[in-house]
Amino acid sequence: MIDFYLITPDHALWEKTIQLAQNCSWRAGPILAQKMQKRDFREQERVCVACSGVEPVGFCTFAERDELPENNPITPFIGFMFVSEPYRGQRLSEQMIQKVLSYAKVLGYQQIYIMSGELGLYEKYGFQKLGEYETIYGTVDQLFVLPLYESDSI
Numbered sequence: 451m452i453d454f455y456l457i458t459p460d461h462a463l464w465e466k467t468i469q470l471a472q473n474c475s476w477r478a479g480p481i482l483a484q485k486m487q488k489r490d491f492r493e494q495e496r497v498c499v500a501c502s503g504v505e506p507v508g509f510c511t512f513a514e515r516d517e518l519p520e521n522n523p524i525t526p527f528i529g530f531m532f533v534s535e536p537y538r539g540q541r542l543s544e545q546m547i548q549k550v551l552s553y554a555k556v557l558g559y560q561q562i563y564i565m566s567g568e569l570g571l572y573e574k575y576g577f578q579k580l581g582e583y584e585t586i587y588g589t590v591d592q593l594f595v596l597p598l599y600e601s602d603s604i
Contacts, residue, residue: 452500452501452545454500454546456496456512458491459486464486466504469483470506471483474534476532481530494514494557495512495514497509498510500533500546507534507536507542508537508543509531509546510531510532510547511530512526512527512528517585518585524593525563526557526559526562528547528562531543559598560599561596562596563595564577564596565592565593566594572594576596578594
C-alpha cells in the first residue's frame with residue numbers, strides 16, 4: 451500500500467526524502483535534495499511524498515515559484531515530480547497531484563501550474579499547455595495550467 455504525505459522540515463520523512471532525491475535517477479533530484487537540506491521552503495510550501503511503508507518512493511513539491519524568472523507573477527506550482535522506477539505505472543504521480551491540488555484549494559488558489567519538458571504527461575491529468583517559456587536556467591520549458599475547479603476530473 452502506498453501512502454501520501456505533505457511534509458515540512460520537521461516531518462519524520464524529511465531526511466529519507468532527501469536521500470531519495472539525492473540518489474534518484476533524475477538529474478533534478480539532487481537539486482531538490484539540496485533545497486530540502488537548506489530548508490529553502492516558504493511557509494505554505496510542501497514536499498509531497500509517496501511512501502511504501504516507511505520508505506519514500508516518489509515526490510513532488512508545492513511551491514510558490516518554479517523555474518520562471520522572478521518578474522513572472524504566475525503561482526503556485528507543482529514541481530520536482532519523480533517516481534522511482536519500480537513504482538512507475540501505478541498512477542502515483544496522479545495521486546501526488548491530487549494531494550497537492552487538495553492542499554492548493556484549501557489555501558484558496560484558483561489554478562495551479564507545472565513547468566515541464568515532458569510531452570503528453572500532464573495533459574492526461576487535465577493540464578493545458580499555455581506555451582513555451584524561457585526559464586531561469588536559460589532553457590525553454592512548457593508551461594501547463596490546471597484550473598482547480600476542474601481538478602476533480604483527474
